[in-house]
Amino acid sequence: MTVGMAQDSLRTLIEVGQALAAERDLDRLLDLILRGVTRVVQADRSSLFLLDEARGELWTKIAQGLEGQEIRIPVGAGIAGEVAATGRLLNIAEAYKDSRFSRSADQSTGYRTRTILCVPLQTAAGRTLGVVQALNKFDGPFTREDEELLLAFAGQAAVALENATLFTNLETAHRELQESYQTTLDAMVAALDAREHETQNHSQRVARLTLHLARHVGVPVEHEMEIFRGALLHDVGKIGVPDAILLKPGPLTPEELVVMRTHPDLGYQMLKGIKFLSMAREIVWSHQEKYDGTGYPRSLRGEEIPLGARIFAVADTLDAMTHDRPYRKALSYAAARAEMIKCSGTQFDPKAVEAFLSIPEEEWAQLL
């Protein structure tokens, strides 16, 4: 900066710059930049063009007065195009006398452009992201001070744009990855269900039952999704159990039982290190534990068993009892209810059984 700038202008720059830096939403940021341009150099209108490097074009949707229209300009063409190509500002005192000026925007909006100050959006590292232009300064032409102010402002805007773009891209990638992961897990669960159960969607159904019970037990709302996922994935480790054991109609031999009982450990291993599944993983690991300590793989008892797994145990047994199996017909609700009461305190956490009993039979009919 070589020319003097008024203190007021510098303060505006600091204030506006801070607002830009704090804005991570791209659309709101572009809007802030547009409004900043007119404020910093006291102009009537502003526009912003972003560089599309792949196509060698500038584009915008946010020129004031041209809302909703996308304009594309080849880099090098016109005033904005020249600024993007050279990286140097242009200060035009009479637009209609400048051969580079295109009247088409004015023609379609009825606006009359007189003066233009156009500067590059350049990052600290010297990358050009686009250009901003201020139109029609309120009093006379744009000054040398305006040039410096708008250059400094454009520098702040470029950093903010770069940050917001990076942040938005990373956020999008992260959300997509989470969705993909869920897709893969869902597909695994569906494949497992198809392999093991005559009645499909066992895992989906048990997950819904578990969630319903969890709400009646009073589990905090922020844990609901993880408990649902844990219930959904409970048998994921069965990928490693052969059909001959998994689908055997009669009782398993002691050797077969050993193989069968590896599945909670294997499932736990498969989901290890996944932060957003840390609670779900505990349910997978503990879904075969029993309240009185006679379950597996760790023979946990009582409160040692994660609450989600204790709730799951009730939901899983309930679903099993109320559906046909190769070796027996489905039980009635009344019979299942009697069994639940009988096993409260031994197989099941009394709290989870109580939650089950508090839900009327009609409601279960919707879920089972």
Added chain:
Amino acid sequence: MTVGMAQDSLRTLIEVGQALAAERDLDRLLDLILRGVTRVVQADRSSLFLLDEARGELWTKIAQGLEGQEIRIPVGAGIAGEVAATGRLLNIAEAYKDSRFSRSADQSTGYRTRTILCVPLQTAAGRTLGVVQALNKFDGPFTREDEELLLAFAGQAAVALENATLFTNLETAHRELQESYQTTLDAMVAALDAREHETQNHSQRVARLTLHLARHVGVPVEHEMEIFRGALLHDVGKIGVPDAILLKPGPLTPEELVVMRTHPDLGYQMLKGIKFLSMAREIVWSHQEKYDGTGYPRSLRGEEIPLGARIFAVADTLDAMTHDRPYRKALSYAAARAEMIKCSGTQFDPKAVEAFLSIPEEEWAQLL
């Protein structure tokens, strides 16, 4: 801002503020802030304390002169503690006459603190992230202008800190999720291998072979990892194929063949929507295609089959031929080589076979 500030100071503020906004690495940012503090108010030293809300403490590792030591101060205690608690700056003209000043830092460093200007790091939304303090102004006490300058600087620093923290956290979460996903996929592959193959680690071995061949074919380096992953996951869809079909020693019936041949489609579905596996997924889908169009599921031919899948086909057959199977012994390298040559142009892409032939037998001994 109510007091006059010199243009030079305001310009420094704009310049330093922009450097802060551009820095996304947390450690480098903290260092920039420390250096900014001394520069903006012409002080000898600076320190920065971050607020640990959970513990109600301020902490730092980066007070100048105390490198490597972590200091913790309860919010409310001492000068920094008071500024954090009230959100209002303190300007101390004689540290040793102020009862809130703690001499312990001076005692351990041999430094002599005279003047202190301490201001809160407050975001635009009014959140206090910590405090910064400037020690020992070069000429006389800190002025009202210094107070305003340091407050404005702290505002810029707070926004930059908030951005860098958010960005770093998101980046870490994303990296962890990618690793977790890979862990899950690896566990699935290992479980599948354990189920199907007498010789374990078939998928791992074929993935290494495919990668080796891909390098000889001249696949671009940036595609190597995806091709490796595709080869690793090629049979992931077999989760949905029952053992009775998957492990049947003799030939399959037409009905069984239909089930068996669903596995490339199923695998493709399981990995759908995963951006970083988009090329891998194509290999999973096409790994049973043959060069002459007689494969499945889509009967693709020639260049219609993704290159990675054409390379994989050679690696997979090679691995199968050179290892024992329940129904036959492993073939010698020479026999496998003859078979490869025979099937070049029908089952296999001649380019992939050529790559195989160009690798000396001794090298294969390491891989098979």
